[in-house]
Amino acid sequence: xxxxxxxxxTELLLRWxxxxxxxxxxxxxxxxxxxxRIAHCHMRxxxxxxxxxxxxxxxxxxxxxxxxxxANWANRAHFLAAASGIMxxxxxxxxRGLCRERRGGAKLHLPLKEDLVxxxxxxxxxxxxxxxxDELAELNPRKAQVVEMRYFGGLSVEExxxxxxxxxxxxxxxxxxxxxxxxxxxxRGAPDEG
Amino acid sequence: xxADRWRKVExxxxxxxxxxxxxxxxxxxxxxxxxxxxxGEVESLLKAAGSSDALLDGSPLSSIVERAPALKxxxxxxxxxIMGPLGRGGMGEVYRARDLRLKREVAIKTLPPAWAGDRDxxxxxxxxxxxxxxxxxxxxxxxxxxxxxxxxxFIVSELVEGExxxxxxxxxxxxxxxxxxxxxxICEGLAAAHAAGVIHRxxxxxNIMLTRDGRxxxxxxxxxxxxxxxGPESTTMEVSHAGSILGTxxxxxxxxVRGGEATDARSDLFSxxxxxxxxxxxxxxxxxxxxxxxxxxxxxxxxxxLPVSSPPALDRIVRRCIEKEPARRFQTAADxxxxxxxxxMGSATAETPKTKVxxxxxxxxxxxxxxxxxxxxxxxxxxSSAQPETTFRRLTNDPGLTSDGAISPDGKLFAxxxxxxxxSHLDIWVQQVDSGGLVRITNDPADHADxxxxxxxxxxxxxxERGEGAIYIAPAIGGEARLLIPGGKRxxxxxxxxxxxxxxxxxxxxxxxxxxIKLWVxxxxxxxxxxxxxxxxxFEQTPVWSPDGSRILFVGTCGSDIETLGSRTQNYGLKGxxxxxxxxxxxxxxxxxxxxxxxxxxxxxxxxxxxxxRLLIPLPSGxxxxxxxxxxxxxxxxxxxPIQKLAFSGGNVARVSAALDGRIVLSSGTMEPxxxxxAIDSKGSVSRLPRQLTFGPxxxxxxxxxxDGEKLAFLSNRANGQRLFYRDLVTGGRKKSQPRGTVTTRxxxxxxxxx
Numbered sequence: 001x002x003x004x005x006x007x008x009x010t011e012l013l014l015r016w017x018x019x020x021x022x023x024x025x026x027x028x029x030x031x032x033x034x035x036x037r038i039a040h041c042h043m044r045x046x047x048x049x050x051x052x053x054x055x056x057x058x059x060x061x062x063x064x065x066x067x068x069x070x071a072n073w074a075n076r077a078h079f080l081a082a083a084s085g086i087m088x089x090x091x092x093x094x095x096r097g098l099c100r101e102r103r104g105g106a107k108l109h110l111p112l113k114e115d116l117v118x119x120x121x122x123x124x125x126x127x128x129x130x131x132x133x134d135e136l137a138e139l140n141p142r143k144a145q146v147v148e149m150r151y152f153g154g155l156s157v158e159e160x161x162x163x164x165x166x167x168x169x170x171x172x173x174x175x176x177x178x179x180x181x182x183x184x185x186x187x188r189g190a191p192d193e194g
Numbered sequence: 195x196x197a198d199r200w201r202k203v204e205x206x207x208x209x210x211x212x213x214x215x216x217x218x219x220x221x222x223x224x225x226x227x228x229x230x231x232x233x234g235e236v237e238s239l240l241k242a243a244g245s246s247d248a249l250l251d252g253s254p255l256s257s258i259v260e261r262a263p264a265l266k267x268x269x270x271x272x273x274x275x276i277m278g279p280l281g282r283g284g285m286g287e288v289y290r291a292r293d294l295r296l297k298r299e300v301a302i303k304t305l306p307p308a309w310a311g312d313r314d315x316x317x318x319x320x321x322x323x324x325x326x327x328x329x330x331x332x333x334x335x336x337x338x339x340x341x342x343x344x345x346x347x348f349i350v351s352e353l354v355e356g357e358x359x360x361x362x363x364x365x366x367x368x369x370x371x372x373x374x375x376x377x378x379x380i381c382e383g384l385a386a387a388h389a390a391g392v393i394h395r396x397x398x399x400x401n402i403m404l405t406r407d408g409r410x411x412x413x414x415x416x417x418x419x420x421x422x423x424x425g426p427e428s429t430t431m432e433v434s435h436a437g438s439i440l441g442t443x444x445x446x447x448x449x450x451v452r453g454g455e456a457t458d459a460r461s462d463l464f465s466x467x468x469x470x471x472x473x474x475x476x477x478x479x480x481x482x483x484x485x486x487x488x489x490x491x492x493x494x495x496x497x498x499x500l501p502v503s504s505p506p507a508l509d510r511i512v513r514r515c516i517e518k519e520p521a522r523r524f525q526t527a528a529d530x531x532x533x534x535x536x537x538x539m540g541s542a543t544a545e546t547p548k549t550k551v552x553x554x555x556x557x558x559x560x561x562x563x564x565x566x567x568x569x570x571x572x573x574x575x576x577x578s579s580a581q582p583e584t585t586f587r588r589l590t591n592d593p594g595l596t597s598d599g600a601i602s603p604d605g606k607l608f609a610x611x612x613x614x615x616x617x618s619h620l621d622i623w624v625q626q627v628d629s630g631g632l633v634r635i636t637n638d639p640a641d642h643a644d645x646x647x648x649x650x651x652x653x654x655x656x657x658x659e660r661g662e663g664a665i666y667i668a669p670a671i672g673g674e675a676r677l678l679i680p681g682g683k684r685x686x687x688x689x690x691x692x693x694x695x696x697x698x699x700x701x702x703x704x705x706x707x708x709x710x711i712k713l714w715v716x717x718x719x720x721x722x723x724x725x726x727x728x729x730x731x732x733f734e735q736t737p738v739w740s741p742d743g744s745r746i747l748f749v750g751t752c753g754s755d756i757e758t759l760g761s762r763t764q765n766y767g768l769k770g771x772x773x774x775x776x777x778x779x780x781x782x783x784x785x786x787x788x789x790x791x792x793x794x795x796x797x798x799x800x801x802x803x804x805x806x807x808r809l810l811i812p813l814p815s816g817x818x819x820x821x822x823x824x825x826x827x828x829x830x831x832x833x834x835x836p837i838q839k840l841a842f843s844g845g846n847v848a849r850v851s852a853a854l855d856g857r858i859v860l861s862s863g864t865m866e867p868x869x870x871x872x873a874i875d876s877k878g879s880v881s882r883l884p885r886q887l888t889f890g891p892x893x894x895x896x897x898x899x900x901x902d903g904e905k906l907a908f909l910s911n912r913a914n915g916q917r918l919f920y921r922d923l924v925t926g927g928r929k930k931s932q933p934r935g936t937v938t939t940r941x942x943x944x945x946x947x948x949x
Contacts, residue, residue, distance in 0.1 A: 125249045139200050151250070177207055180243035182250060187242065 013075045031079075032086045077155075077162035081145075084153025091152065092130040096123075125186070132185040136178060142166075143178040150175055199232070206236045211243065265289060265304065271343045274302055274350060290353065293338075300338060301353045304346050323349055326415045329390055333383030335403070335411045354411045359469070360399035367476040370504065374534050376402075377470055379410035381531030384466065387415055388459040388527055395457065397465035398445040399472065443488045444480050445469065448518045451489045460520040463530055467515020467523075470534075471497060474504045479516065493518070499631060506630025507537055510590075521886065522617075589625065589859070598644050598849050599861040601627070602651035603689075605853030607670055609635070609645035609654050610861065622656045624670050627857075633672040644684050648718075649691025657683050665696055679716065684734065687718070689743040693775065694718050695726070697734055713737055713748065715775050726777040727752065733797045740830060741804030746773050747830045749787055749797045752780060772830040785833040789813070789824060800850030800860075802826070810840075810850045810858065821850055821860055869897045869908055887921070894919075 012027045137144035142164065149155040149163060150171075157175070161168040206225055210218045218240060226233045265287070269276045273295045280288040280301060291302040320340045327337035339350040359376070362368065368376070380402060387394065394401075394415055403411040447464035449457050471479040479497040482488040497516070500509045511533050517523045524530040589608065590596045597620075599610040608627055611620040615634060622635040622642045636642040640660040647654055647670065655667045655678060665682035668675035679685070682696040699711040711734050716723040726737070732750030739746060749770055770786025773779065789811065790797045800810040800821075808823040825834030840858070852858040869888045887906065888894045897908040907920040 129249060139196075140204075173208055176211070176243065177204060177239070179250060180207070180239040183245055183247045184238055184242035186247060186250070187245065 009079075013079055027082060028086060031083050032090070077159045080153055080155050080159055081149055081163035084149045084155060088130070088133075088148055088152040092126060096127055128186055128189055129182065132182050132189070135185065136181060139181075140174075140178075143174045143181075146171055146174040147178045147182065202232060203235050203239070206232070207239050210236060210240055265346075271302065271346060271348055272341055274300065274348075276302070291350075293350070299353045301335075301351050302348050303351070304348045325390075325392060329387055329392060329415060331383055331386040333379045333410050333412060334387060334415050335413045337415070351413075352411075354403045354405060354413075356403045356405040356411070358400050359402040359404060359473070362404060363399055363472055363476060367501070367503075368473045370474075370508070370537070373470070373473045373508075374537055375408065376404065376410050376473070377466070377534045378531045380412060380466060380469075381527045381534065383410065383412045383415075384459070384462055384527035385531065387412075388462070393457065393459055394462050394465075395450070396445075397462050397469065399469055402469070443492070444478050446489070446492060447520075448493050449520065451492050458520070459527065460523050460525065463515050463523050463527060464517075464520075466527075466530065467512050470508070470515065471500065471512045474500050474508055474512070479512075502629060505537055506628070509630055511537070519617075522614075525886075589627070589630075595620065597861045599859045600645050600647060600849065600851040601853045601857060601859040602647040602670070603649055603854050604651040605855045605857050607647070607651060608859050609647065609656075609670070611641075611643040611645065611656075622654065622668075624654060624672070633670075635668050635670075635672060636666075636675065646685045646687055648687050649689060655685035655687065655694065657685065665694075678718075679714075682714075684737075686737070686739060688715075688739050688775075689741060692718055693743070695737060695739065695746060697737070713746075715746070715777070724775065724777045726773045726775070727771065727780070728777060729753065730771065730780075732771075735796065735798035738799050738802040738809070740772075740802055740828075741807065742828075744775065745830060746775060747771070747783070747786075747799070747802060747809075747826075748773070749790075749799070752782075770830070781829075781831055783826070783831050783833065786826075789837070798849075800858075801852050802830075803852050803856075804828075808838075810852055812850050812860065819862070821858070869894050869906070887923075 009027065009030055012030070133144050133147055136147070145164065146160055149160045150157075155163070157168045157171045160171045164171070206222065209225070210221055213221055219237075222233045222236055226236075265271070265276045267276055267278050271291070274291040274293055277290045277292055277299070280290050287304050289302045289304070291300055292298070293300050323337055323340040327339075330336065335354055336352040337349060338352065341348060341350075380397075384394065384397075392415065394412065396414060397412070401413045403413060405411060443451070445465040445468050447457065447461040450461055468479045471477075480488055480491040480495060482491050496513075500512065511530070514522070514524055514533075515530065524533065589599075590610065590612065596610055596612040596614070599608055601608045606627055607624050609622060609624045612623050613620050614623070615621055616639075619639055620641045620643055621637065622645050624633045624635055624645075625631065635645075635654060636656070636658065638660060640658055642656055642658045645654045645656040648667075652670055653667050654670050655665055658664055658666050658675075663681060663683075664677055665679040665685045666675040667678045679694070679696055679698075681698045683698065684696055686695045687693070688695070693715050694717075695713070695715050697711050697713045711732055713726040713732060714723050715726055726746055727748060727750065730748075730750045730752035732748050736750070737746055737748040747770060749768065751768055752771055768787040770783030772781045772783060787797065790813075795814050798812060800812060802809050807826050807828045809826050811822050811824055812819050813822050821840045823838040823840055825837075826832070827834070850858055850860045868886055871885050871887055887897075888908065888910075894908050894910045897906055899906055904922065904924050905920055906923055907918060910919050
């Protein structure tokens with residue numbers, strides 16, 4: 001009853017959790033579709049006084065796609081982790097699209113297919129953040145994953161710990177260092193801003 | 195090595211950031227002797243950790259969304275001049291403006307810029323706003339115009355002076371009178387919109403205005419998709435139903451929360467139920483720290499009871515609105531409005547007993563009705579046949595099946611079996627007669643039925659079909675149920691509460707009673723059981739305790755009469771019998787069976803009450819039932835005259851029970867078949883959930899589809915006798931057939947009566 005029973009996400013998630021890693025390939029397009037849809041609705045209806053949180057978007061996707069009575073806490077953490085990565089790519093793709101438009105020929109209204117309306121400056125910053133995150137991943141993949149989950153997915157420390165199979169303290173330390181590193185890199189990349 | 199170095203940076207960073215700021219420099223100098231680069235790396239990270247970054251410190255979304263451009267007083271949008279801000283609406287800013295052409299003031303709502311680039315959406319929005327503008331009703335804010343000017347899309351509507359319901363509720367719960375008035379007006383507005391195929395989908399207190407003269411105006415109507423049934427258009431639903439997801443999910447229906455499901459008018463009724471709850475209590479029905487928690491709560495929780503200051507009937511109405519399953523809610527806004535207007539205007543304690551409210555039911559419905567004022571009747575034991583002034587109050591309002599009502603001896607509680615929690619089985623519920631407060635006693639997927647109170651009104655015994663079937667006993671306030679009698683059925687406590695009567699054996703299918711049934715009396719505290727009516731064929735719905743607890747009365751055939759049964763007429767030998775509770779002595783009451791002689795139903799006796807001594811018996815006649823009091827001698831051996839009709843019920847009465855104060859509870863049920871459609875594919879399998887097609891107040895029968903599947907003809911019991919109706923399933927229009935002649939009916943496969 002709880003979730004849309006027509007969705008195969010629960011099944012995939014359970015199989016994934018049971019060790020069938022290939023399920024992720026099937027899971028991601030389904031997640032992406034739902035996240036796009038939800039983001040689409042939210043952006044259209046965004047209003048003052050409410051902070052738009054990716055957490056809310058991802059949790060909403062979870063509520064809709066996953067049969068709550070069958071999935072457990074670990075399934076949820078994995079779902080959220082996968083969704084975080086998708087959310088990151090969704091957002092960055094849009095931001096990149098915007099940047100290209102700006103370079104191409106300054107149109108004020110961007111014929112974006114989706115409704116994520118970014119301000120040009122923020123879009124640039126988001127793309128820079130994404131690039132810095134890729135660099136961080138080369139130094140330390142787990143720290144980059146933690147940022148992806150915590151920042152783009154809005155996962156709590158406990159959820160990220162569950163998804164990565166580490167102690168929550170590790171997440172706290174990773175998160176602290178990764179943020180410091182990213183801030184430093186971003187500040188270096190844009191010395192005239194601040 | 196790069197990795198080594200990075201690990202070193204990490205270690206030093208972790209260690210240093212634990213130290214106070216002024217000691218970090220010294221620590222790093224000591225930790226990286228001669229490696230200024232390493233030290234510099236760690237120091238720069240420590241510095242960055244203390245800095246801020248607008249993007250990284252926020253949410254990746256929150257800071258990058260553009261807002262609708264604000265308009266200033268004096269700005270012009272086409273022929274509308276902005277006068278000032280009015281507030282913020284669901285999708286953008288709202289302004290007071292002046293229509294320079296028609297010289298009147300209007301409200302203008304602007305839409306987010308995200309809309310501007312999407313021509314399809316703007317077109318759809320305008321189409322929808324136009325359909326809303328066709329709604330002309332005093333309880334709906336009229337939409338005058340839609341348009342765009344440059345970047346800005348906007349909607350022009352009637353300017354309503356007043357305050358929102360949200361504001362009003364902030365000051366506390368509404369008085370019941372005001373609640374009923376406002377609620378009824380909202381229902382009228384909704385009913386008009388639903389009739390036009392427009393569903394609100396974002397009903398909430400901030401979308402409802404109250405003008406100074408007390409009129410309710412519903413805002414933002416029709417900004418959601420127009421109802422179109424299942425077709426290619428329904429793909430647009432997913433984007434338009436999400437109107438309130440982020441800001442105020444608290445009023446969404448479960449089907450909206452889940453998404454992907456079709457929502458219909460009943461979704462608005464759920465939202466209105468949540469609003470009514472808030473009007474009565476001042477509190478949100480579904481709460482939570484985040485929108486996710488709220489949505490979870492909508493899917494799973496039942497809100498706490500309304501405060502005692504509200505009438506119990508209001509609580510029941512609200513609960514029917516916020517049923518998780520649309521089919522269990524009120525089916526139309528008009529029905530809900532009617533229910534609201536039937537509420538007493540005073541406080542809860544002043545609620546006067548009412549005659550049975552003419553509810554409209556979607557399915558087989560059994561309600562429990564309590565008779566008040568019957569106490570006086572027993573005292574005035576004048577044998578006049580005048581109809582006593584017994585008044586009734588409906589106690590339960592659930593669709594589905596409610597039956598086996600039993601009142602506690604102290605008259606404060608009543609227990610019944612109902613499928614209100616889960617239509618797949620019956621549970622035992624105990625409800626407070628006065629406050630309506632409700633406790634669910636059983637909670638497993640088996641059927642539970644036939645509850646009976648202990649003499650002190652603190653325990654409820656009932657039959658459970660769990661396992662092999664047994665009688666269980668549980669505290670009336672809820673708690674662990676305990677197995678009492680394996681295999682037992684129809685528990686009845688003795689008036690002193692020490693003994694329990696029940697029967698075992700197979701349900702009889704014999705009009706002459708069954709010898710398969712064994713009737714027993716067992717001490718509740720444990721000990722020897724005695725079999726009553728050994729060697730008798732008895733009617734299992736008849737055994738009752740005498741008021742003093744010394745005897746048991748039942749209807750059946752005993753002794754030598756049994757041998758002659760087969761060869762004589764059906765009723766031969768059927769009598770009332772009185773047994774001692776050790777089962778050793780049996781006397782007959784020759785006349786008792788005469789009460790049922792002309793009735794085509796097996797005998798059933800509700801209760802034997804005292805002072806004066808009477809049997810409470812439901813006597814069916816046709817589609818109705820009269821509740822009768824049959825005078826009987828205190829020994830049970832002689833009958834008196836005349837039989838008194840205490841009350842009359844339009845439905846079939848399954849059980850009657852009385853409290854010591856003379857109040858009685860009865861369960862009354864009526865069958866109201868409706869027509870449902872069931873999609874069957876070419877392979878013969880059912881592909882979708884059944885959809886209810888008729889919702890009328892009367893039963894509807896014998897549906898027949900036209901060959902193109904677009905028209906439905908059916909018989910309906912409404913008004914004067916059966917008449918033929920037909921309905922256009924495409925447009926939803928319905929008509930009564932003109933000529934009133936003979937109707938030839940043909941049974942069609944799509945008729946289902948939900949039970």
